[in-house]
Every structure is written in C-alpha cells, then in structure tokens.
Amino acid sequence: MTIAIETHDLTRHFGDLVAVDHVNMQVPKGSIYGFLGPNGCGKSTTIRMLCGLLIPTEGGASVLGIDVLDDPEAVKSKIGYMTQRFSLYEDLTVRENLQFMSEIYQMSRTDRAQRIRVQLKKFGLDDRARQLAGTLSGGQRQRLSLAAVTLHEPELLFLDEPTSAVDPESRREFWEFLFDMVDRGTTVLVTTHFMDEAERCHALAILDQGVLVADGSPKQLMAELPASVVEVASDTTRIVREVLLELSEVIDVAQLGSRLHALVQPDVQNPTAFLGAALERKSLLASLKLVAPNLEDVFVMATLGRGADR
Amino acid sequence: MRLLSGARILAIAKKEFFHLRRDHLTAGMVVGLPIMMTLLFGYAINQDVRNLNAGVVDEANTSASRALIADAVATQVMRIVSRAGSPRELEQMIAAGRISLGLYIPSDFEERLAQSRPPFAQLLIDDSDPIVLGAARGLAQLPIRQQAIKKDSPGTFELRALYNPERRSPVFIVPGLCGVILTLTMVLFTAIAIVRERERGNLELLITTPVQPLELMIGKIIPYVFIGYIQISLILLLGVSLFDVPVRGTMLDFYVGAGIFVISTLTLGLLISTIAETQFQAFQLTFMSFLPQLLLSGFMFPFEGMPRAAQYLAELFPLTHFLRIVRGIVLRDATLSMLTNEIWPLVLFFVVVMALATARFRKRLD
The missing domain is CATH 3.30.70.100 (Alpha-Beta Plaits)
Structure with a gap:
C-alpha cells in the first residue's frame, strides 16, 4: 500500500488562534479518506495547506511524494480541489467553464473535446451544456464542480464539504461518483459533517479544534470505542x-x-x-x-x- | 520561474471576453462613457468665456461713454442684464451673484479722456470665480475709440498661434480626453475584474490550478487593451466629426502611442487588485489614483503653473506623458520618434508596476 498524503506535525496559526495543531496522518492511495469534525475544527485549513494555498506555521506534508513547502506548483497539476463554495464562473455556460478548465490544464485540443464530452455525459450535464452555471440547481452545480476538477484526471482529489448544499438524492449520487473514481485508482480526501457519509469512507480522521483526536477505519473506531x-x-x-x-x-x-x-x-x-x-x-x-x-x-x-x- | 504558457494566457483572455459579453452594464459603459464624456467636455466645458452677466453704471452718459459700453458688449464677453445708479449698487449685485461684472463710468469720463488721465472707467469683477477674472482681464485691455488715444500701439510681438488659432476648447480637450477616459476605465475594469474573482471565490479554484500569476495578469489585460482601443477610436471619431478636431499626425503613431499608454496604465489596475479585497475598495482605490492624475497631469490646469514638487509627482503618472504624446501627435503633427522623452517613462512605469503587482499577487490565500 502506498501513501498519497503524509503529514508530520502539520500546524497552522491565524494570529493567536491555532487552527490546525500538530496533525499527523497518512492517507493511503486509492482510498476515500474522510475528515470529520464540526465547523471551524480545521478541516478546510488542513486541505488548503495540502493544496499549497496556505503555508504551514510548523511541520509539513508530502502530497503524492512531493513536499508541499518545496514545490507547491508541482502538486497543483496533479490534484483537483473542489472548494466548499461554488467557485466556477456563474456567468459562463457549463461547457465554457469546462473548456476554460481544460485550457488551463493545457490539455491537447483533441483530448479536450473528448474529455469534456465524457464528463458532460458522465455527470448528466449533457442537456445543460449551454446553460449558464449560475442558473443550475445545487445538485447540478455540485456535479459540474466535480466534472471540472476531475477533467484533467487528477491522482488526488480534495473535496471540501462537497455535499453540504445538496439534497439527499444528489448526495447519494455524488458518492457513487466518488466510489467510481476510487475504483480507478484515484485517492479522495473529503470533509463532511454527515455521519452516514463518514461511515462510507475507508478511513476517517476526527478533528476537534485543530487536533486530530481519532483516526482509523469507521469499523475499527466503532469497535475500539x-x-x-x-x-x-x-x-x-x-x-x-x-x-x-x-x-x-x-x-x-x-x-x-x-x-x-x-x-x-x-x-x-x-x-x-x-x-x-x-x-x-x-x-x-x-x-x-x-x-x-x-x-x-x-x-x-x-x-x-x-x-x-x- | 516556469515558462509562460500562451495557451493559458489565451484561455484567460477568452474567458474575460465571455464575462464582458454577458455583462451588459459594463459593455454599455465601454461605449457609453467615452461618448458621454466627449459630449460633456466638448459642449459644456468651454474656457472661452462668453456672455458674463454685467451691470452698468454710466454717470457720464455721453456719446463716448455709450460707445465704450457698446464696444464692451460687442466683445461678447459680457452682456448687460441690469443698469444701476451707483457703484455701491453694482457691488451689492455682485455680492448677490446676480452679475459677474460691473462697468462703472464716472461722470468726469470725458475730461479724463481729454487729459489722457487714466483710469478712465472701472470694471468691478467677481473674482471669486477665477474664470471670470481671466475674462475680465481681457476686457480691461479694450481700446477706446477716441482721437486722443487712437494711435493704439501695435505691440512688441506679433502673435502667431500655430495649432489652434481660434482657441477652440474642444481642440485642446478632446485629445486629452482620450487619456483621461482610458485612465479611469482601464484601471477600474482591470482592478474590478480580478477583485471580483476573489470575491466570488473563483480565485480559490484558479490558484489550485497550474496557472501562473503573470499568465493570469497578462490574460486579464488583453481584453481591456481592445476595449481601450475601441474607446479612444470613439472619442477621436466624435472629436473629429462633432468638434472639428484636426488630426495632424498619423493614425499609426496615435494607436501605437495609445497602446503603450493603455498597457502601462492597466498595470495600475492590476496593482490595485492585489491590494483591494472587495470591489468597493477597488472602486475607492481607483478614484484615489485617478484624481491626482486628473488634476496634476495638465489636463485640467496648466502643468507649468504648478509648484515644482507637484510637477515631479505628475511626471510619475502615465496620463501626464500620454497627454503630451497625444497632443503632440494629434495637434502638432509630431511623430512618435520625436516623443521618446514621453515614451520611456511609460515603459518604465509598466515594468515597475507590473513587477510589483506580480510579486504581490501570490497564489496563496494568506
């Protein structure tokens, strides 16, 4: 089993506040790893450090074998990051958004058309391709976001509360997509505060006020309570x-x-x-x-x- | 530093065009603002003052005094709106704002003339308005039709105005207006374009992609260079067709000069976008940078009249140099090669501010 993410004493302060406090964790490749914790427990901050968006105050992390402090840009081309808030362009159509992302990732012209077609079909956005992203429903936006961040087939996917704004059916569907990707070798790190979602993860980390208070597989955590x-x-x-x-x-x-x-x-x-x-x-x-x-x-x-x- | 990717720059520029196409208000401003400003400045702003309200007290009431009043009216600088009984009354009318000028001819006007004992008459002026003061100064030079001083001296110099002998305001203003409008819209649009992405959360996604800050900056600038060209073309077109502004230099020089200016002034918008956190702050910072440029560049007030320190400050502004370039090319038939003194400061400004903006724009959230 190889490791996708490894942190050592990962710490981040915001002024006096310790948002993430000496977190040590290992995320195996090809698994869904869940971050469970209340709002403000440091989930998003940890993800942002792993993506190279925030610099750790202390400690460090290696993502896909790359030190995020040494070379955050090298990490960026290999990961996909779905932000908590919808971060695609609301005044662009579904297709224009996907096209833009494909160009940013410098995919070849033929690849681009092919991948966009595949993603539109896969995420059920075929008949929405010409619709403005801002007019999509919560579930459709979620699917579009996932389609956009997986367009370049990243090895590692960060999802920050991906299902907080969607209905139960869309949530279920969303998790189907995740399992599908993991089957094909992608590693997923997902934050949630839904217990049913947490239970579906291969492994879990529970964060409380920036501290990793428990981790292991859901089964193991329940058995060893x-x-x-x-x-x-x-x-x-x-x-x-x-x-x-x-x-x-x-x-x-x-x-x-x-x-x-x-x-x-x-x-x-x-x-x-x-x-x-x-x-x-x-x-x-x-x-x-x-x-x-x-x-x-x-x-x-x-x-x-x-x-x-x- | 990694190599810049032309494909990514193009992707960003293309996306920016999509935004513009859907944002009708901004698209309307691109065209509407230059039209509005050109019409306003061309028609309303006229430093050639005419028809100031005047009051007259003619205590002499002779043919000579009446001739003087007629001559004063004939200059079109003033028109008589009121006749008064005493200079005191004129002062009160000026204080009340009913007249700007008071013409007082004393009862001994003829004697003074005969004895060549000036002053012959008095002009009371409302110099709380500097424009009135300037106009009245001209009026004070009015020669008097009278045998005693008919031998009016020819003056030492003969004046030859080379470029705008009729002293029409639009001729001065319209070329400068190209620079003023570009300074406002270019800085504002670029600053807003980036801050908006930050506000809406788009930037958080963008900075987790391999896109580089400089690519983002250049990509964002490109559409606005096009917009800049649309705007100056509009202004110049209006200037030529409505106000007979002569375009004496070549259009090529004009567009190349404008391009250099647009690119350098755009970087200011980029810099603002790295400082402002909300669109509102971006607005405020843009106006903060715009006002001193408007006031000190030589567009509103003569550059030579400013204190030395203000002149040095103004030399830093792209607008100051562009005004000289555009007036040179449009009015004086200068070529770009004659204006290198104004071009290198623009290039320097571009390099320095672009470097600052790129350094400040980090692909991080903290």
Missing part, C-alpha cells in the same frame, strides 16, 4: 438525560431522535443494570438496551474527551 453504549427509550427523555448525566460513570448522553445514547465508562460491569437502577431510584420509567457503538458515539466520545481535558 472506550465506552459501553446503552440505548435508553423513555417518554421523559429530557429528565432521564439530566439524571444520567449526574452519574460520574456516564461520560455523555446524546439524543438520537426519541432515544438516548448513554456512553458509560468501560469498567462498569453491567451498564444496563447500573443505569436502570439509577433511574429507578428517581422513579423514572425507561427501557434500556446495550447496543453496538455507532459513528455518532465515536464522534461524541472523541470530541468530548478533549473538552474535559481542558
């Missing part, structure tokens, strides 16, 4: 939650729909009975069940642990 998860169903979830949070053995309680997920210290022998007893003392009715951790639990655990440290 240092807590037991008890699902609590009750008509009085709010009160139940307050009662549970008062117990020192309970790490955190998250609400998932009408149920609660209580994260309990792993050294508690029978967590279901333990919580049940605590609720009974307060005469609260609830049904409790030990469940396998999901990614949300992993995320809560990872971002909480750090908060408590401080």
Whole structure:
C-alpha cells in the first residue's frame, strides 16, 4: 500500500488562534479518506495547506511524494480541489467553464473535446451544456464542480464539504461518483459533517479544534470505542438525560431522535443494570438496551474527551 | 520561474471576453462613457468665456461713454442684464451673484479722456470665480475709440498661434480626453475584474490550478487593451466629426502611442487588485489614483503653473506623458520618434508596476 498524503506535525496559526495543531496522518492511495469534525475544527485549513494555498506555521506534508513547502506548483497539476463554495464562473455556460478548465490544464485540443464530452455525459450535464452555471440547481452545480476538477484526471482529489448544499438524492449520487473514481485508482480526501457519509469512507480522521483526536477505519473506531453504549427509550427523555448525566460513570448522553445514547465508562460491569437502577431510584420509567457503538458515539466520545481535558 | 504558457494566457483572455459579453452594464459603459464624456467636455466645458452677466453704471452718459459700453458688449464677453445708479449698487449685485461684472463710468469720463488721465472707467469683477477674472482681464485691455488715444500701439510681438488659432476648447480637450477616459476605465475594469474573482471565490479554484500569476495578469489585460482601443477610436471619431478636431499626425503613431499608454496604465489596475479585497475598495482605490492624475497631469490646469514638487509627482503618472504624446501627435503633427522623452517613462512605469503587482499577487490565500 502506498501513501498519497503524509503529514508530520502539520500546524497552522491565524494570529493567536491555532487552527490546525500538530496533525499527523497518512492517507493511503486509492482510498476515500474522510475528515470529520464540526465547523471551524480545521478541516478546510488542513486541505488548503495540502493544496499549497496556505503555508504551514510548523511541520509539513508530502502530497503524492512531493513536499508541499518545496514545490507547491508541482502538486497543483496533479490534484483537483473542489472548494466548499461554488467557485466556477456563474456567468459562463457549463461547457465554457469546462473548456476554460481544460485550457488551463493545457490539455491537447483533441483530448479536450473528448474529455469534456465524457464528463458532460458522465455527470448528466449533457442537456445543460449551454446553460449558464449560475442558473443550475445545487445538485447540478455540485456535479459540474466535480466534472471540472476531475477533467484533467487528477491522482488526488480534495473535496471540501462537497455535499453540504445538496439534497439527499444528489448526495447519494455524488458518492457513487466518488466510489467510481476510487475504483480507478484515484485517492479522495473529503470533509463532511454527515455521519452516514463518514461511515462510507475507508478511513476517517476526527478533528476537534485543530487536533486530530481519532483516526482509523469507521469499523475499527466503532469497535475500539472506550465506552459501553446503552440505548435508553423513555417518554421523559429530557429528565432521564439530566439524571444520567449526574452519574460520574456516564461520560455523555446524546439524543438520537426519541432515544438516548448513554456512553458509560468501560469498567462498569453491567451498564444496563447500573443505569436502570439509577433511574429507578428517581422513579423514572425507561427501557434500556446495550447496543453496538455507532459513528455518532465515536464522534461524541472523541470530541468530548478533549473538552474535559481542558 | 516556469515558462509562460500562451495557451493559458489565451484561455484567460477568452474567458474575460465571455464575462464582458454577458455583462451588459459594463459593455454599455465601454461605449457609453467615452461618448458621454466627449459630449460633456466638448459642449459644456468651454474656457472661452462668453456672455458674463454685467451691470452698468454710466454717470457720464455721453456719446463716448455709450460707445465704450457698446464696444464692451460687442466683445461678447459680457452682456448687460441690469443698469444701476451707483457703484455701491453694482457691488451689492455682485455680492448677490446676480452679475459677474460691473462697468462703472464716472461722470468726469470725458475730461479724463481729454487729459489722457487714466483710469478712465472701472470694471468691478467677481473674482471669486477665477474664470471670470481671466475674462475680465481681457476686457480691461479694450481700446477706446477716441482721437486722443487712437494711435493704439501695435505691440512688441506679433502673435502667431500655430495649432489652434481660434482657441477652440474642444481642440485642446478632446485629445486629452482620450487619456483621461482610458485612465479611469482601464484601471477600474482591470482592478474590478480580478477583485471580483476573489470575491466570488473563483480565485480559490484558479490558484489550485497550474496557472501562473503573470499568465493570469497578462490574460486579464488583453481584453481591456481592445476595449481601450475601441474607446479612444470613439472619442477621436466624435472629436473629429462633432468638434472639428484636426488630426495632424498619423493614425499609426496615435494607436501605437495609445497602446503603450493603455498597457502601462492597466498595470495600475492590476496593482490595485492585489491590494483591494472587495470591489468597493477597488472602486475607492481607483478614484484615489485617478484624481491626482486628473488634476496634476495638465489636463485640467496648466502643468507649468504648478509648484515644482507637484510637477515631479505628475511626471510619475502615465496620463501626464500620454497627454503630451497625444497632443503632440494629434495637434502638432509630431511623430512618435520625436516623443521618446514621453515614451520611456511609460515603459518604465509598466515594468515597475507590473513587477510589483506580480510579486504581490501570490497564489496563496494568506
């Protein structure tokens, strides 16, 4: 397995703010690597450093074997970067946008026509080719952006919250495109705050306030969660939650729909009975069940642990 | 530094044309602004002052005094709108802004004439307006039709105006207007074009591509050079057809000179675009750079009348040099080779400002 991205103590300050704090990670080639974290956790800043758009304050990174500090321009011809905001030209048509990108990447004339045709077809933009990009729907814009940044067939693709502005169906479709590309050897680094998307990644990194607090495959992260998860169903979830949070053995309680997920210290022998007893003392009715951790639990655990440290 | 790619420069220029084609307001300004400015400056701005409102007090009321008033009116510099009883009344009318000139002829006008004892009469002027002052000065030289001083001296020099003997304002103004309009629109359009990409987020995408700053700069400039040529052609066409501006030099010299000027002044727009973060800031910076050029270049006020320091400052501006070039070629039938003193500062300006802009434009976000 070869490595597409490797960072060592990658750090970036903005004035007093530490946006990215000594991040060490490895992204294997041919995989989808997810960046999970709340807004402002340093996801975009990390991507921008990897693309050579921001200079690290400390540490460094190598992208496709090239040191981003030494030669950011060499990186740029091998990657595609889809920005969080739609960054193609709204007053150009779909085809004009693609044409412009193909010329910027200096593709040969015959290649250009061929690739644009392929991309238009692949991303379902055939009948929109003459439409102004500004008049496209959110999902169509997303597809156009992806078509534009993959026009030159980059080895590595950075996607910054690509699906935050599109409907669930477009999201699903979008991920199909990603898997398709990964099958053909592309490496994808994608940021998201959707758990279902995170679960689809081959590997994940959870960032919290600039610090990489957990990484691994989603399965591994869920299996190795240092807590037991008890699902609590009750008509009085709010009160139940307050009662549970008062117990020192309970790490955190998250609400998932009408149920609660209580994260309990792993050294508690029978967590279901333990919580049940605590609720009974307060005469609260609830049904409790030990469940396998999901990614949300992993995320809560990872971002909480750090908060408590401080 | 890597080699520049002509294909990428062309791609950017082409894209810029697409933007222009879709942006009707800007496209309208390209044509509308020069037309509007040429008409405004050509018709409205006239330094040849005529028909100033005047009041008259004629205490002499003799044939000689009436002849003097008639002569003064005949110059067309003034027209009588009011007759008053005393000089005091004239002063009040000037203070109220009803008249700009007051002609006072004293009761002993004839005696003064007979004894050749000047002043013969008095001209009260509203010199809160310098243009009135200038016009009135001319009026004060008005000879008097009277035997006693008929032997009016011929003057030491005979004046031979070589290029604009009728002293028509458009002849001075229209060629200069080419430079003024280009300075405004070229700088503004280029500055806005790049800042807009930054504001709309396009630049974040563009700087992750292999495009080089200099390619981006040159590509952005090319469409505006074309626009510049359209504008000066329009101005000159209007000048010739409406205001009889003579074009004495060759058109080739004119266009080559204008091209050098356009390219050098465009770089100022590029530099502004690397400083301004929003289109509004770009607007402000453009006007900040435009005003001193307008005022000090010699377009509005005579260059020679300015203090030395202001003259040195003005020598830095492309507009100052272009005004000399364009007036030379259009009015004096000069050739470009006679104007090298004005061309090298433009080239120098281009090199220095372009280098500054390229150095400042980094392909980074911080």
